[in-house]
Amino acid sequence: MAEHTIKDATRRDFLFYAATAVGAVGTAAVVWPFVDSLNPAADTRALSSVEVDLSPIAAGQAITVKWRGKPVFIRRRTAAEIAAADAVPLADLRDPQPDSARVTRPEWLILVGVCTHLGCVPLGQKPADPRGDFGGWFCPCHGSHYDTSGRIRKGPAPANLAVPAYAFLSDTLVRIG
């Protein structure tokens, strides 16, 4: 009789733990779709890359395109600008990075136009804009100066302007993202 009771209790414990474990797995499986629903939706993801036609941009000119809700700077650099970017010793840089690591084709500099300090959009895209002390971009919010490679040279920003993932589909067509 006593043996029976113990056997029953063991079986009951087993069932309890089995049901709890399976129930916990099921609950976790239900949580995922809800959490994932907060991730970017398919229509948002479909816009996560943009193709840009570079043919109308002359040397020295820059355009701004919108990518994932943020401005992307595309500047067709002059030979002088490229040379200036190359000439800077890495030791002078707050966030040391050679220019060659920031471009795939030296003529085309492609940057996320968001200051790494607190997220403002730096000036320097339009001909009349101030470009800061180093001929690149100048962020008017807190006075960060970027050079012709988009590297931070002066002011409070901690890092260089970010380079987005991009690939040249042809000489005049680039896909960003």
Added chain:
Amino acid sequence: MSAPGKLQKALDWFDSRLPIISLMKHSAVDYPTPKNLNYWWNFGSLAGFMLVVMIVTGLFLAMQYTPHVDMAFNSVERIMRDVNHGWLIRYLHMNGASMFFVVVYVHVFRGLYYGSYKPPRELLWWIGLVILLLMMATAFMGYVLPWGQMSLWGATVITNLFSAVPVVGDAIVTLLWGGFSVDNPTLNRFFVLHFLLPFAILGVVVIHVWALHTVKSNNPLGIDVRGPQDTIPFHPYYTVKDFFGIGVFLIVYCVFVFWYPNVLGHPDNYIPANPMVTPPHIVPEWYFLPFYAILRAVPDKLMGVIAMFAAILVLFALPWLDSCKVRSATFRPWFKKAFWLFVADCFVLGYAGSQPAEGVWITVGRLAAGYYFLHLLVFLPLLSRFEKTKPLPESIGTPVLAKAVMAFAVFAALGGSALASEGGHLTRQAWSWQGVFGTYDEAQLRRGYQVYREVCAACHSMKLLSFRNLGALGYTEDAVKEIAASYQVADGPDENGDMFERKGLPSDRFPAPFANDQAAMAANGGALPPDLSLIVKARMGGPDYVFSLITGFADPPGETTLPPGKYYNTVFAGNAIGMPPQISDGVVEFADGAPNDAERIARDVTAFLQWAAEPELEHRHALGVKAVLFIFALTVLFYALKRRVWASVH
């Protein structure tokens, strides 16, 4: 000191300052529950479970929904098509409303059968009715949010009920609308209230449970608990039983969500709201049908509204209407018969409410509505005075009789049959996506897309589809790009402020053939070619209707004369359709060389339209199979555990 000892000390410290732990233990663990509760008592906890499901799914939907008349419909479709698992969350919510009402109605009828409204449980009963009223208001306003045709016209009809109020009626309606018709302000405030009221319900549920735990649960015998020998602690006995009940319930819920998500709704609500056109049949959701039938039974506007509200309010008077000291119908042979007649009457009311208000259904509705009040206002008082009740048992310590009756099927059947079916002459087709494992045939979808592009797209837009969606038809990424680039889409303005045309991108939507509805109507003899994105979901009969319509052209019989510019169609309502016959043998030369007789072309394009309306279908079926198998296994485990736990009680 041992670790459990320390934990206990920490818990005691906490509990002596804020007694949450002892409150939980008191009300969810130790709560002395009659040992003879049957499965009908599961529906209270099921209702609580559904409230949580509705609040959670609703919160996640609200994070994606836009309460604006121009955007609400499309934002719901974005949830269905683009938001990750959005279709699942929306269908859980949409069908959850029906499931919630099934559960709550069973809960209410259980209370009616076992006399749970009698002393000392009057307050408990009234609080429950308040919850029911709040639920109805919440469900009604929720149905407005997708901003389809039924949303708009349901809201118009229900808010107009208040215009029956003498003198100030019109002022009240204007106040409800925030304008001169149901419009954007109405949608905005309904969204806010639909968001708010569930939390009010939650609060009233807490009070409901508080009242329950004060007067304690009724039981199938309806007699008072005599002492501890009649009760068992809520945990583990009823917790495990409730979990088992939730498992069984979830399987039924899943069948609707994964295979019949729209069977309890109305196709008209997949047509965007149009304040200029009322759908031919305005029918409320199934859970309002009995009350709708009572409203229509009275040929006077004000009296009809009063009768409808009275149908619920009269339930508040039950403790006085039925003064019989014996609670349970088990010991009241005549009351029991009357109860089942009353249940049948409610079903008849529901069915009458779903039928057009004409012919025999007017009489049936009136008789059923009369009987509803006859039962509550006349039979119950008479029965409670003259009925000879059976002797009551001494105590509930007698063996427990478990009646494992599940009423889901009955209610589900009611819900399904309550939907008025139209269009009897549809040619039923065997479609690949039917059945538990049904999937689309990619080759057929590609052919259907070709038919759409070469034939239908001349007049019909497909606004909810983007080129990127064509990946689901088996096209590679490059092929999708190529297809997109073969379309011209409008973009702009450019730096000069001019609109321009450019090649399509996969992220672009299908361009519409006409600039706007007016241009489309002008080019089509005044008839608007409907957008085809949701056409299969928006028509009663779905794919069979679409197939029958495009193959249903014929010569008008005998005397029939058609208005100029109309064509005779056997399926179209009124038989005179503005669309000329389009599908004929060989009208499309399929890229894959498949046979192209008219019937096959019609079938292929219907399949494509079905996919366009329900792109999530394959994923839904596959996930449904997994979900049901998993829940079934879990339910079996809970059943086995329940047997073990209850072994000592039985």
